[in-house]
Amino acid sequence: MPVAIVGATVNDKPNFMAVAWFSKVNNNPPMMMIGIGKEKYTGEGIKENMAFSINIPGKDLVKETDYCGLKSGRTEDKSRLFEVFYGETGTAPMIQECSVNYELKLVETIELPGNNLFIGEIVAAYTDEKSLSGQKPDLPKTEPLILVVSPTPHYYDLGSQIADAFKIGNDLTK
Amino acid sequence: MPVAIVGATVNDKPNFMAVAWFSKVNNNPPMMMIGIGKEKYTGEGIKENMAFSINIPGKDLVKETDYCGLKSGRTEDKSRLFEVFYGETGTAPMIQECSVNYELKLVETIELPGNNLFIGEIVAAYTDEKSLSGQKPDLPKTEPLILVVSPTPHYYDLGSQIADAFKIGNDLTK
Numbered sequence: 001m002p003v004a005i006v007g008a009t010v011n012d013k014p015n016f017m018a019v020a021w022f023s024k025v026n027n028n029p030p031m032m033m034i035g036i037g038k039e040k041y042t043g044e045g046i047k048e049n050m051a052f053s054i055n056i057p058g059k060d061l062v063k064e065t066d067y068c069g070l071k072s073g074r075t076e077d078k079s080r081l082f083e084v085f086y087g088e089t090g091t092a093p094m095i096q097e098c099s100v101n102y103e104l105k106l107v108e109t110i111e112l113p114g115n116n117l118f119i120g121e122i123v124a125a126y127t128d129e130k131s132l133s134g135q136k137p138d139l140p141k142t143e144p145l146i147l148v149v150s151p152t153p154h155y156y157d158l159g160s161q162i163a164d165a166f167k168i169g170n171d172l173t174k
Numbered sequence: 175m176p177v178a179i180v181g182a183t184v185n186d187k188p189n190f191m192a193v194a195w196f197s198k199v200n201n202n203p204p205m206m207m208i209g210i211g212k213e214k215y216t217g218e219g220i221k222e223n224m225a226f227s228i229n230i231p232g233k234d235l236v237k238e239t240d241y242c243g244l245k246s247g248r249t250e251d252k253s254r255l256f257e258v259f260y261g262e263t264g265t266a267p268m269i270q271e272c273s274v275n276y277e278l279k280l281v282e283t284i285e286l287p288g289n290n291l292f293i294g295e296i297v298a299a300y301t302d303e304k305s306l307s308g309q310k311p312d313l314p315k316t317e318p319l320i321l322v323v324s325p326t327p328h329y330y331d332l333g334s335q336i337a338d339a340f341k342i343g344n345d346l347t348k
Contacts, residue, residue, distance in 0.1 A: 066342045066344075068343070146320070153338065162331055165243075
């Protein structure tokens with residue numbers, strides 16, 4: 001899975017955690033979901049402020065990303081690693097060093113046995129100019145991190161283009 | 175996002191669709207989520223039988239995967255592309271050619287404006303011997319497909335190892 005860093009304000013301070021359980025879940029309006037352990041410090045802030053961010057780190061942030069997954073905001077100030085900025089919600093801290101940032105308002109919380117799923121509506125998205133191709137974010141340019149946990153946990157980078165999507169399958173039309 | 179092929183029995187026949195909106199969402203018990211359009215044929219079968227599968231295709235199935243995203247089961251028999259097998263649910267068709275298959279029982283459906291999120295509990299998982307390292311599935315060996323939609327839609331393969339996960343971040347401990 002790709003890796004993101006989720007931001008939230010917890011006890012009036014910016015906090016960040018690494019997540020690999022996230023996905024887009026709706027197009028109109030645009031919504032994303034994250035799944036995090038019920039005991040997580042970040043979850044307290046998301047519930048309190050009804051806002052969070054999803055930041056996509058590049059290869060250059062592999063240490064910082066891993067650190068955000070290893071340490072809890074209960075004991076560590078992880079915001080010291082980043083230049084933090086805010087958007088319209090005011091309570092979804094975002095990371096300047098990440099090429100892509102989504103700012104979300106919480107719309108629904110699903111309680112599973114060990115995890116909370118937070119579903120948010122994207123209220124704003126940010127990207128830096130060097131990661132654009134024309135008016136579109138160029139994801140390969142952002143050099144995303146991909147987490148593989150089995151057989152052993154490693155971060156990978158994105159490989160090469162294999163084929164055109166939404167097109168090559170037409171070759172199999174009867 | 176990585177790409178999966180979701181299987182379900184619809185109107186008594188096996189059907190498959192490609193999805194990029196899926197994630198693990200709980201560890202104990204193991205659960206996964208998929209997000210698909212409310213109008214999708216596959217969703218009808220998941221609701222009816224309370225079961226579905228998530229199959230991870232390799233690079234060698236890029237055409238078949240794309241086809242499963244382009245065509246609807248309402249008009250095409252996509253099961254003709256694969257050797258189909260079943261597990262204990264009996265209604266979650268799985269794809270022999272995919273190195274990894276998860277068989278799930280539906281536990282919760284979340285209705286979003288345009289999409290349904292189906293949350294399933296994994297009742298069985300299958301992998302072929304050539305994709306194992308010892309007793310563990312070796313994900314890089316399965317050569318997963320990664321879908322990038324921006325700036326233009328392409329399938330990518332997994333790149334190279336960058337760093338150890340859950341470890342390298344310790345370098346940043348104060």
